[in-house]
Amino acid sequence: MSYRIIEDGHISTPIGYRSTGVSCGLKEVRARDLALVYSTQPAHAAALFTTNAIPAAPIFFNQAVLSHNNSALRAVLINAGQANAGIGPKGLSDAVECAKMVAEELEVPRDSVLLLSTGKIGVPLSMDRIHGGIRRAASELDSGGGRRAANAILTTDTRPKDRAVSASLGNGRSFCIAGMAKGSRMINPRFATLLAVLTTDAAIDVSLLSHSLEKSVERSFGRLSIDSDTSPNDGIIILANGMAECPPIVDPQSAEYRVWQEALDAICFDLSQQVLRDAVANGKVIAINVRGAASEADARTVAVALANSTSVRWACAHAVADWGGLLVAIGASGVALRPDLLELQFAHVPVMLEGVPTAYEPSALVQSLSGSEVEIYVDLHVGTHSATTWTCTTTGESPV
Numbered sequence: 001m002s003y004r005i006i007e008d009g010h011i012s013t014p015i016g017y018r019s020t021g022v023s024c025g026l027k028e029v030r031a032r033d034l035a036l037v038y039s040t041q042p043a044h045a046a047a048l049f050t051t052n053a054i055p056a057a058p059i060f061f062n063q064a065v066l067s068h069n070n071s072a073l074r075a076v077l078i079n080a081g082q083a084n085a086g087i088g089p090k091g092l093s094d095a096v097e098c099a100k101m102v103a104e105e106l107e108v109p110r111d112s113v114l115l116l117s118t119g120k121i122g123v124p125l126s127m128d129r130i131h132g133g134i135r136r137a138a139s140e141l142d143s144g145g146g147r148r149a150a151n152a153i154l155t156t157d158t159r160p161k162d163r164a165v166s167a168s169l170g171n172g173r174s175f176c177i178a179g180m181a182k183g184s185r186m187i188n189p190r191f192a193t194l195l196a197v198l199t200t201d202a203a204i205d206v207s208l209l210s211h212s213l214e215k216s217v218e219r220s221f222g223r224l225s226i227d228s229d230t231s232p233n234d235g236i237i238i239l240a241n242g243m244a245e246c247p248p249i250v251d252p253q254s255a256e257y258r259v260w261q262e263a264l265d266a267i268c269f270d271l272s273q274q275v276l277r278d279a280v281a282n283g284k285v286i287a288i289n290v291r292g293a294a295s296e297a298d299a300r301t302v303a304v305a306l307a308n309s310t311s312v313r314w315a316c317a318h319a320v321a322d323w324g325g326l327l328v329a330i331g332a333s334g335v336a337l338r339p340d341l342l343e344l345q346f347a348h349v350p351v352m353l354e355g356v357p358t359a360y361e362p363s364a365l366v367q368s369l370s371g372s373e374v375e376i377y378v379d380l381h382v383g384t385h386s387a388t389t390w391t392c393t394t395t396g397e398s399p400v
Helices: 057-068 089-106 127-140 146-152 206-218 255-280 296-307 310-318 324-331 362-368
Strands: 003-005 017-022 034-049 073-082 113-120 161-170 173-182 195-200 235-240 285-293 343-346 349-353 373-379 385-392
Touching: 003 255, 017 127, 017 146, 034 057, 034 127, 034 146, 034 195, 034 206, 057 089, 057 113, 057 235, 073 089, 073 127, 073 146, 073 195, 073 235, 089 113, 089 127, 113 195, 113 235, 146 161, 146 173, 161 255, 173 255, 195 255, 206 235, 206 255, 255 285, 255 385, 285 296, 285 310, 296 324, 296 373, 296 385, 310 324, 324 373, 349 362
Parallel strands: 073 113, 195 235, 285 373
Antiparallel strands: 003 161, 017 034, 034 073, 034 235, 161 173, 173 195, 285 385, 343 349, 343 373
16 A cells, blocks of 8 residues: 555645635525635646536536636635525526636636535525635635635535545655545435545646546445435546646556555545445445446446345345345346346345345344444356445434
8 A cells, every 4th residue: 555644634735735614604504614725836637527417507617617727727616505506597607706706816817716516406606795705715725724624515414524645656755635525415426426626736647637536436436326316516626736746647557657546546435435424324334245247337237226225225224134125126227137146145144046045044134234334245147347336324214
């Protein structure tokens, strides 16, 4: 392992970043609700956005900015409380105005600012309050403001989620990657997941930055399926300002790139698991492991079908020794199967082998479902590919 977790690390831990979170009255209760992340130097950028067919105004705005500028970004503004989604042309004009004001306050180009919003859909932004918040946030930026920023992006979350890692390239050279995320509802891997911002002081080719982000998200945030909903606001943005004293990463076959990918995978996985643990509340985490598939896509499809099954989650929530829901979800997934080869298992308890039920002790199965975390294993026995998806029991599925 070529990286280490930085204790008390946060979004502005990498060299050259400043951040903060302020309260400007966007939430129903007084709390921090506007976060600003700023790079002191132009940064390469990559992003992934919601697949919802009715995206929020900030998503439209970001896509337009990144289509002509992905190599000189300076700031990300995130507001919580109002989603700026579902309000027509006014939403886009308000987004443009937010970016304009950030650019003026920071004295950076207007096309170097990205936006994220989260909160109630169908409610216009309180622009007079946001104006005051942007001015205050710009004046309070500092390298220690990451936790303030992480708190400011929360809505239904119960706690902030952030992490920073340092990765070594040898010969005393290292770089840092940091991130913060919010999310506990509307999480489903189509790609939609949540809001997250990542920063790094590594210098990396912008196309490699985009490619590596896609890979890391697919292995982490893209493996969460909590409630099957896909928010119109979801996005993950990464900035790379190149301020660490390391040579640029330009070769996807290099050892440096492998270190980079490992560190990015680690921080995305860590943040995704923080989101999962926040969403679970008093319920249970369910890890669904599918193996023996003809392709990785098939493995993911089956895993997501199981994660989205209310029958499967109900059985796990109530520790009921009924595995019929597994068979229903797998058969309905649309993946080509060999029913005579199917193997199903809860934790260490097999319930089906070679397509037929196998003898098991019901009390052992109940015990495997009774903890705070449940492991489900499915082997299709038609190939060599595998995938894991995480979900959790929700309030309605949990025992009363």
